[in-house]
Amino acid sequence: MNQMNSFKNPLLKSMKIGFVGAGHMTQALVKGMVQSKAVRPEQIIISNRTPGKLIKLQETFGVQTRAQNEQVVEECDVVILAMKPQDLPAAIESIAGAFNEHQIVISLAAGITFSILEKQVSDGRLVRLMPNTPSLISRGILGFMCQESDDYVSSTMEDLFSSLGVVVEVDLEEKLDALMISCSSGTGFVFEMMMYWQDWIAERGFTDEEARLMTIETFLGASMLAAQSDGIEIEELQSRVTSKKGVTAAGLSSMRELEMERVLRLSFEKANMRAQEISRSTK
Ligand SMILES: NC(=O)c1ccc[n+]([C@@H]2O[C@H](COP(=O)([O-])OP(=O)(O)OC[C@H]3O[C@@H](n4cnc5c(N)ncnc54)[C@H](OP(=O)(O)O)[C@@H]3O)[C@@H](O)[C@H]2O)c1
Structure with missing residues (x-):
């Protein structure tokens, strides 16, 4: 800066x-x-x-x-x-x-x-x-x-x-589109996930305020940890919170079975298609 x-x-x-x-x-x-x-x-x-x-x-x-x-x-x-x-x-x-x-x-x-x-x-x-x-x-x-x-x-x-x-x-303009989807629209996608997090916590007896704080700090904490872990891949950071056959591993395995990556990739592609539609309709 x-x-x-x-x-x-x-x-x-x-x-x-x-x-x-x-x-x-x-x-x-x-x-x-x-x-x-x-x-x-x-x-x-x-x-x-x-x-x-x-x-x-x-x-x-x-x-x-x-x-x-x-x-x-x-x-x-x-x-x-x-x-x-x-x-x-x-x-x-x-x-x-x-x-x-x-x-x-x-x-x-x-x-x-x-x-x-x-x-x-x-x-x-x-x-x-x-x-x-x-x-x-x-x-x-x-x-x-x-x-x-x-x-x-x-x-x-x-x-x-x-x-x-x-x-x-x-x-390349294709790269700018990718940046727009992952970072500009991406901010909205992250908020969508944060809402699910917050709802799940609140449903378990925490106040809305507590659920909001716990959600924000989890996303912020993970991001800050990644930001401050120079030279360590995100995958490695994840493996450090995941013991074999443990609690986190069970949750991750479900995310993978349910193909969360595919859901995200499809959503990114859908957003990309919309950007191209806007582009065509403005010609
Ligand atoms: N928000 C994001 O996260 C984000 C991220 C990346 C890029 N962008 C891009 O940034 C641009 C603006 O987005 P935004 O979220 O700031 O939109 P916004 O809040 O709707 O603001 C658009 C502004 O443009 C004004 N406007 C419309 N027609 C005009 C004209 N003929 N002359 C002068 N002003 C006019 C509107 O005036 P009124 O007050 O009269 O409606 C409004 O204040 C968009 O192209 C969007 O794609 C936004």
Whole structure:
């Protein structure tokens, strides 16, 4: 992660960072950028379809807001397109001609490929960014891909987003899709499992609060242990809590018999198919 004043792009401090769309992801990114001091609030300019969220963002973080998307595009060096994929074509229509070749134009839209984006964004250095919601607490995975390899863009992306978590540059859109499914949608998949955990515990007489805490600490504890066990495979960590013919082994054997891996893989594939459907329907 970046420390203050150790930016790869020395121009970052004077750049204007624009967001078109002020939803959940924008709020997470703005919070991380401002709190980490990667950029100053006055460097950030945001527009949204309706004004409510803008007022809140301005009050909370001291960022600038604009009534028109076009103003954001005209004023900013980096423009982040942060609306739902299905809203992207309509949003871009009115601003399509406003981009310039020097701008970094970052799309967050899941399933919207470069070949679609380049038809809609007239100019600019196109980047696809795939963050996940743990970025809110600086524990995100932020995958990005530049349409054309560009050191200036890559270093700016690192500077802007490394305070929000681990920034991963990929070289193929298929990899970005895989990162989106496993890490962005994946956050939702992990929550699904946590809900089953919590329900099972609560059904055995623990309060909801206790069940929630026990679930969170189990997932967090396992993750932290893996994170702090350099050079030790996850499989090895698992074997350390599993004695032959013991309790954990019985549970794991059932998970394997019931083909939990297959269930997960199928769910990942289903999510991937949906991303491709979105991509086709936006062409
Ligand atoms: N949430 C995640 O975990 C996640 C992870 C990875 C990527 N993404 C991507 O991030 C993007 C945003 O997701 P989100 O969860 O932040 O969505 P969201 O909370 O629904 O926010 C979308 C925002 O876009 C605004 N908007 C829609 N059309 C607009 C237009 N024409 N001009 C200006 N603003 C417009 C909406 O305005 P209103 O207030 O008027 O509705 C809304 O505030 C999506 O493309 C998604 O695929 C999200």
